[in-house]
Amino acid sequence: MDDIPANNFLQTIIAEDLAAGRVTTVVTRFPPEPNGFLHIGHAKSISVNFGLAQANGGHCNLRFDDTNPEKETPAFIEAIEEDVRWLGYQWHGEVRFASSYFQQLYDWAVHLVEQGDAYVCDLTPDQAREYRGTLTAPGRNSPFRDRSVEENLDLLARMKAGEFADGSRVLRAKIDMSSPNMNMRDPILYRIRKVAHHQTGNDWVIYPTYDFAHGQEDAIEGVTHSICTLEFEDHRPLYDWFLDHLPVPARPRQYEFGRLNPSYTITSKRKLKQLVDEGVVAGWDDPRMPTISGMRRRGYTPAAIRRFCDMIGTTRSDGVVDVAMLEFAIREDLNENAVRAMCVLNPLKVVLTDYPADKVERLSAARHPNREDLGERDLPFTREIYIDADDFREEANKKYKRLVLGKRVRLRNAYVIEADEVVKDDSGEIIEVRAHTIPDTLGENPADGIKPKGVIHWVSVSEGRPAEVRLYERLFNHEAPDKGDNAFMDHINPQSLSVVSRAWIEPALADAEPEQQFQFEREGYFVADRYDHRTDKPVFNRTIGLRDTWTDS
RNA sequence: UGGGGUGUCGCCAAGCGGCAAGGCACCAGGUUUUGAUCCUGGCAUUCGGAGGUUCGAAUCCUCCCACCCCAGCCA
Numbered sequence: 030m031d032d033i034p035a036n037n038f039l040q041t042i043i044a045e046d047l048a049a050g051r052v053t054t055v056v057t058r059f060p061p062e063p064n065g066f067l068h069i070g071h072a073k074s075i076s077v078n079f080g081l082a083q084a085n086g087g088h089c090n091l092r093f094d095d096t097n098p099e100k101e102t103p104a105f106i107e108a109i110e111e112d113v114r115w116l117g118y119q120w121h122g123e124v125r126f127a128s129s130y131f132q133q134l135y136d137w138a139v140h141l142v143e144q145g146d147a148y149v150c151d152l153t154p155d156q157a158r159e160y161r162g163t164l165t166a167p168g169r170n171s172p173f174r175d176r177s178v179e180e181n182l183d184l185l186a187r188m189k190a191g192e193f194a195d196g197s198r199v200l201r202a203k204i205d206m207s208s209p210n211m212n213m214r215d216p217i218l219y220r221i222r223k224v225a226h227h228q229t230g231n232d233w234v235i236y237p238t239y240d241f242a243h244g245q246e247d248a249i250e251g252v253t254h255s256i257c258t259l260e261f262e263d264h265r266p267l268y269d270w271f272l273d274h275l276p277v278p279a280r281p282r283q284y285e286f287g288r289l290n291p292s293y294t295i296t297s298k299r300k301l302k303q304l305v306d307e308g309v310v311a312g313w314d315d316p317r318m319p320t321i322s323g324m325r326r327r328g329y330t331p332a333a334i335r336r337f338c339d340m341i342g343t344t345r346s347d348g349v350v351d352v353a354m355l356e357f358a359i360r361e362d363l364n365e366n367a368v369r370a371m372c373v374l375n376p377l378k379v380v381l382t383d384y385p386a387d388k389v390e391r392l393s394a395a396r397h398p399n400r401e402d403l404g405e406r407d408l409p410f411t412r413e414i415y416i417d418a419d420d421f422r423e424e425a426n427k428k429y430k431r432l433v434l435g436k437r438v439r440l441r442n443a444y445v446i447e448a449d450e451v452v453k454d455d456s457g458e459i460i461e462v463r464a465h466t467i468p469d470t471l472g473e474n475p476a477d478g479i480k481p482k483g484v485i486h487w488v489s490v491s492e493g494r495p496a497e498v499r500l501y502e503r504l505f506n507h508e509a510p511d512k513g514d515n516a517f518m519d520h521i522n523p524q525s526l527s528v529v530s531r532a533w534i535e536p537a538l539a540d541a542e543p544e545q546q547f548q549f550e551r552e553g554y555f556v557a558d559r560y561d562h563r564t565d566k567p568v569f570n571r572t573i574g575l576r577d578t579w580t581d582s
Numbered sequence: 583u584g585g586g587g588u589g590u591c592g593c594c595a596a597g598c599g600g601c602a603a604g605g606c607a608c609c610a611g612g613u614u615u616u617g618a619u620c621c622u623g624g625c626a627u628u629c630g631g632a633g634g635u636u637c638g639a640a641u642c643c644u645c646c647c648a649c650c651c652c653a654g655c656c657a
Contacts, residue, residue, distance in 0.1 A: 036596095060657090061657095062656085062657055064656090064657085094657070096656095096657080097656060097657075099656095100656075100657095153655095154654085154655060157655075158653075158654090161653060162584095162653075163584085163653055164584055164585075164652070164653060165583065165584045165585095166584080166653095167584085168653090195655090196655060198655095199655055208585085209584045209585040209586090210584090210585055210586075210652080211584095211585080211652055211653055212652075214653085217654090217655055219655090220655035221655080222655085236655095238654095238655075238656085238657090239656070239657045240657095243657090259586095259587070259588090259650080259651070260650090260651055260652080260657095261651095261657090262586060262587065262651075262652090263585075263586055263587090263651070263652050264652090265586095266586095285587090287588085287650095292593080298657095299656095340594075340595090340605065340606075341594055341595080341605095341606095342594065342595055342596090342605095344588095344594090344595075345587075345588070346587095346588055346589070346594095346595090346650095347587085347588065347649085347650055347651085348588090348593075348594070349593075349594090350593070350594060350606090351592085351593045351594075351606065351607070353593080353606060353607060354593080354594070354605080354606050354607090356606095357605090357606060357607090358606095360618090360619095364618075364619060365619090369616080371616095398614090398615095398616075398618090398619075399619075399620085428617095430617060431617090439615050440615090441615060441616065442615070443615090445615090472615085474615095481615085483615095483616095483617075484614095484615050484616065484617090485616090486616075548616085548618085550616045550618080551616050551617080551618075552616090553618095575616075575617090575618050575619095576618065576619090577617075577618085578617070578618090579617040580617095
């Protein structure tokens with residue numbers, strides 16, 4: 030693994046725990062709920078949890094926090110497992126499920142009732158809300174708060190047995206209805222939900238809440254450092270309360286770090302789901318989605334995502350990270366590792382009038398400018414080639430370094446040519462450029478000393494092949510689309526996807542494997558689509574454009 | 583007007599009483615058959631604000647301000 034040993038406040042805590050002997054083996058866990066796909070925010074959590082365990086010779090569990098069967102599905106479980114593996118992490122032992130601890134959790138609930146620390150409450154949701162009080166006003170005790178242990182035991186058993194209707198009763202901890210911390214106002218431990226669970230089927234009709242489950246699950250698994258995000262900070266007193274009142278086998282500690290908020294991005298499962306459900310994107314793994322699988326399909330690499338997580342650090346402050354940092358991370362990786370190739374997105378035919386019509390010159394070009402180890406590829410050159418329409422102008426100022434009528438330009442990896450005339454159609458559109466090659470300019474500058482001002486890419490008309498290229502841009506055109514309630518729907522970038530149905534690719538690209546990455550020179554980084562790419566029908570996705578510092582005019 | 587947090591360059595982030603790391607972004611040069619990469623240089627007399635303690639503070643104390651989270655039988 031290329032991860033740099035973590036150096037942050039959590040690492041400091043762990044190092045101290047290890048040094049003081051409070052902990053011998055560091056155990057962390059990544060606890061997703063299988064109700065959606067993992068996104069870039071989860072990548073940070075994964076990086077933190079697995080990274081810390083790794084850096085300290087411990088291990089990290091993958092545990093599905095499946096306490097709410099209504100929103101969860103096995104399909105999400107599979108997708109999550111695949112994403113974690115793809116990112117390059119291996120969880121310790123088997124995958125864990127909160128649901129496999131349901132019996133133990135129930136036994137502990139009974140234990141609390143027996144201790145007089147929990148009771149069955151018959152308040153309706155509306156009444157419960159009213160009794161709970163507000164942020165500034167204390168709550169009131171439920172009229173059911175003082176039921177006898179015997180009655181509570183009986184009622185809980187009957188809740189479990191399915192005698193009561195959904196939502197009619199709950200089991201609550203007896204803590205403090207006047208606590209300034211809302212989580213301590215007699216929180217709910219169990220609710221009745223007569224729905225099948227994807228793991229336990231119809232075994233249960235009552236399900237534990239996150240609060241009653243999480244800490245105990247950690248204790249069961251021997252998790253030493255239970256790392257979560259800032260919004261759970263208020264839950265920590267409750268997390269500790271349960272562990273203090275139950276005969277748990279271990280004493281985990283909860284620590285919180287700041288959630289990742291990339292600019293121009295949304296990381297709310299609810300909102301991402303809305304994008305999927307409303308067809309704004311093609312699915313959870315649409316290349317425009319900030320999901321792990323979306324980024325994968327877009328061409329992001331595990332190494333780049335891990336590098337990004339290292340770059341942004343782990344702190345307790347809440348901020349917005351510039352997506353430019355993520356873009357830097359992927360460019361850094363791909364610049365080093367992606368093989369170069371040429372692809373013309375907007376073909377304009379150039380006829381080299383001095384070049385024999387039937388000649389095919391087999392040129393060779395480096396696959397990478399500074400990595401000889403990647404070798405070379407064949408690059409056929411012919412009389413008719415395509416260049417990008419943007420790379421030709423009939424006239425231009427001196428800052429324009431491409432092909433101009435009457436001027437020269439270097440064809441990347443090939444000859445210097447000079448444009449002689451343009452051919453237009455009836456509407457005045459340029460449909461062809463006629464030019465000639467400058468002799469002996471393969472790897473050499475023109476003998477007459479007139480050097481071309483720039484270099485452009487090209488592909489042989491007869492030897493090249495058509496391909497579909499999907500150009501992606503940011504899904505949102507607002508820096509903080511997540512602000513406000515539904516405002517994010519108003520910030521969808523209408524140009525987030527544009528499909529080039531007939532781009533022209535050099536023949537070497539015909540061998541591309543799905544998910545293979547390339548740099549299409551002067552255009553950007555592209556990946557052969559994971560699902561749609563075929564040798565006989567190539568499809569490439571633009572991961573990210575090249576850094577472009579050219580200031581026009 | 584309850585509780586819990588956070589505030590160091592446009593963004594992320596080191597720093598933990600001795601006189602402001604680094605990265606991203608940006609700007610200016612150099613190299614270059616990718617206007618890419620690479621290389622060089624620039625970029626906070628100042629650490630949310632105001633007082634105070636100290637020979638000395640971003641680091642300690644006091645007060646104030648701003649922003650984030652909490653009133654799901656979601657996680």
